Amino acid sequence: MPELTKKQFDLIAKLIQSKEPARTAAFLVLVKGKGNQDAIAETGLSKQSVSNVLGRFRRTHKEICSVYAK
Secondary structure (H helix, E strand, O other): OOOOOHHHHHHHHHHOOOOHHHHHHHHHHHHOOOOHHHHHHOOOOOHHHHHHHHHHHHHHEEEEHHOOOO
C-alpha cells in the first residue's frame, strides 16, 4: 500500500535533493507500493542504500506532518 501521494513524494524529493537512482527506488516503494526487493532489483542499489533513502523520505515526511499537526 502506498505511503505517499506523488505530490507529497515530489515535494520531499525536492526538499532532500534526492538524486537518481535513489529517487526511483523510493518512488517505487513509497508511491507505487512495491517491496524493497523490487526497488533493489529495478535500480541496482544495495539493500542498505534503499533502506537509507527510504529512511530519509520517511523522516522528512514525519517532520512535515508533525508541524502541521500542531
